[in-house]
Amino acid sequence: MASTNLMYLVSASPLCYFSTQKLSSSERLEKRKSVFFLGNQTNFSPWLSSGSSNLGFGEVKPNLSSTRGLRSICFFNAGEKSKKESGLDWPILKRWEVPWEWQTISLTSLACGLSFVLTGLVEATAIPYLGIRIEELSLDEKAEILFVGQGITTAVVLGVIYGIANSYQPLPEDFLRYDLREPFNLKKGWLLWAGVGLAGAVAAIALTGTATSLFGGESPKRETDALVQLLPLIGTSSVSTACLVGITGVLAPLLEETVFRGFFMASLTKWVPTPVAVIISAAVFALAHLTPGEFPQLFVLGAALGLSYAQTHNLLTPITIHAFWNSGVILLLTFLQLQGYDIKELLQST
Structure with a gap:
């Protein structure tokens, strides 16, 4: 009877215990006992007096007024399950944990732009100073100089970004992240989603080009396009082709994806949803190429790159897409050049 009375007190107390695990009757009894003794035991003195009438065969009449001082305790461990079952935990919508404010974003973006321009000016000034005459160089030597120049520019701009980011150490683990692990993971595999993003980008750009040609009239001239300026080097030799690739x-995707997706787009998610940040960064990416006639295609490419990065939070994903896109164009033009096609005319007509 003493144990019966004790169980009555436990069931009458304002304590609760909830768990998603299924327990046996003996385990439930132990859980209830452990929760029972977490309460303020001094409040049970009217019930558990030293007399035998309360714990013996007599009738127990609890003083309900004394239970007002009891503390209610509730254990609940179903939070993780509820979160997983909600269906709202989509990686592509997840925002980054941004450690800096808008002033840092503005100044860093300005510093990247200035360093890009100034590095190019310094390189152009240094070449004649070093006694190098561009007009006397072979095509292979010109390609090598372009490669070295792009390498210096990439190093300087990335140095600006990482120099500023290092002042906010430790950075969140998914910020400016290059991770080779789990390339084919269904949720965040960088190589898997690079393939998906590349296929989507090719299809979307093809549709955009078709729509532009149908509704936009005559295609704009591309004399200032960087690709057109590289045409004399395409297909001339294996050295020039290797330098262009x-x-x-390699260098251009690493630089552009770190700047536009790794820093700029991820930083925007502190104030706007991730899809909006993808659109804004894609527009800035397209404008930065200074080719208005190619804005629709570049915007679509930038959106595909941004969505792929939002899915994996791994910069290797957009870098891989960008690398395959750029190098694929160079290799295709090289092949067409070797087959006798006028690739400049082909580019003007596309």
């Missing part, structure tokens, strides 16, 4: 397929 290194520039467009």
